Amino acid sequence: MSELENLAARFEADRPHLRQVAQRILGSAHEADDAVQEAWVRLSRSDTAEVDNLTGWLTTVVSRVCLDMLRSRQARREDPAELPVLAAETADPEQEAVMADALGPALLLVLDTLGPRERLAFVLHDMFAVPFPQIAEIIGASPAVARQLASRARRRIQGTDPTEDGQTTRKREIVEAFLAAARGGEFAALLQLLDPSVILSADEAAVAMGNTNALSEGPEAVAGVFNGRAKALRTAYIDGVPGLVWALRGEPKVVFAFAFEDGLITGIEQLADPETLAALEIEFV
Incomplete structure (x- = not known):
C-alpha cells in the first residue's frame, strides 16, 4: 500500500466523525460533505509525518473549513439577491430532514442566530468536548475568548429558564x-x-x-x-x-x-x- 493509499484509509476511518462535526457546525448535510472533501484535499497536500493525532488534526482542519463557510454564508445573507440561488444550490430535503432530527429544529434555529465563532466554539466544546486551547487555535483567539464565546452561545441557546x-x-x-x-x-x-x-x-x-x-x-x-x-x-x-x-x-x-x-x-x-x-x-x- 502506497503512502497516499494509507493516508486515504486513515481518512476514511475518520470520515464519519468529521462529517458529524461538520454537520453540527454547519447544520447542513450537503455543506458538511463539501467541508469534509475539502479537508481531504488539504490532507493529501500536507506533510503529516510529524502529526501524532491525525484525528485531532483533521478535526481542526474541517472546523476551519466550516468556519470559512459560515463566514461566507453570513456575507451572502447580507445580499438578499443571492439568497434564492443559495437555497437552490444547497437544498436537499432528505438530508436536511435527517439533520433536523439529529439536532432538533429549535436548536437549529437558535444556532443560525449565532455568529460564526460563537457557533463553532459552542458546537466543538459542548457537543464534541474539544478543549478550548484547540478551539482558540481554530478561531484565532485566546482560550479565554474561546471559552467566553461558547458561554455566550450556551446562554442564548438555553434562553430564559x-x-x-x-x-x-x-x-x-x-x-x-x-x-x-x-x-x-x-x-x-x-x-x-x-x-x-x-x-x-x-x-x-x-x-x-x-x-x-x-x-x-x-x-x-x-x-x-x-x-x-x-x-x-x-x-x-x-x-x-x-x-x-x-x-x-x-x-x-x-x-x-x-x-x-x-x-x-x-x-x-x-x-x-x-x-x-x-x-x-x-x-x-
Missing part, C-alpha cells in the same frame, strides 16, 4: 457577600464563601499589572488576596454570570469571573487581556 434565573440570583448574592467581606476585611466571612478546592487564576495581562500571582490555591490563599481590598470593584454580569469588574472611567480594565458549585465559589479567573475583555458581555449591576 426560571430555574437558571433563580440560580443566577443566588450567585449574585454570593458575589455581593464576597465583595462586602473583602472590603470590610472580614477574613472568616470570605473563607465561608470559598470551596475547599477554590483556585484564583490570572492571565498574563493581569499578572503584568503586579498585583496578583498567576495562580493561588485554597481558601486561605484566595481570601488573603482580597481581604481588606476590592474597594474599587463593582458587581456585574459577565456573559450572564455574576462577577466583579474594575473599571476606569466606565471602561472595564480587569474582570473577575466566578465559578460556583453547591453555593460556594470554586474558582475566580482574573482577566485583563484587552482581546479577552472585548469578547465579554459586561453589564454592571
